[in-house]
Amino acid sequence: NAGVMQNPRHLVRRRGQEARLRCSPMKGHSHVYWYRQLPEEGLKFMVYLQKENIIDESGMPKERFSAEFPKEGPSILRIQQVVRGDSAAYFCASSPLALDRGSRRDFGPGTRLLVL
């Protein structure tokens, strides 16, 4: 059973370009979470999505960042007009449950974004 998959693993963009990060949750998981980890820092929650719905985007920057989890296909984290401060590792996690505080959350290997 494949784990959470993320691609690309590494992404280089120039300032002003767009970055698209993809996350395929584990089979049977319909809840997806995105986190950002700046160098030498802990992970910070960004957004929680279920199929076709954004449930909690309290950790998302108000501008340039958006996320979706369509009925078919992977979840996408989109960063428009990237700036150097967007350089970070972006991790996706998935869960089979809506109320998962009593169960594990599986993480992907991350996408490392470098903005030149």
Next chain:
Amino acid sequence: DAKTTQPNSMESNEEEPVHLPCNHSTISGTDYIHWYRQLPSQGPEYVIHGLTSNVNNRMASLAIAEDRKSSTLILHRATLRDAAVYYCILRDNNNDMRFGAGTRLTVKP
């Protein structure tokens, strides 16, 4: 989620037990105690979780104090592959899972 306090770093010798402490004095009755670890250049990996009773799995043991204000992650025989940052997290909110600075474990051969 309530706050946790962990030492910044710990060292261990290979094949010796490691006890990683976590203080969570403001824990509420519904908070689960979760441990994750992050190996270099990898995503976080689930280790173990519990609510009130001690827990064991193939990776580790979790010892929870009777008053639940602290817990200890126990690696019974550390290997070089256990070198990682270990995060103790309290889960009440189902969405946000707050990762603090964690404990960086170094395992010496």
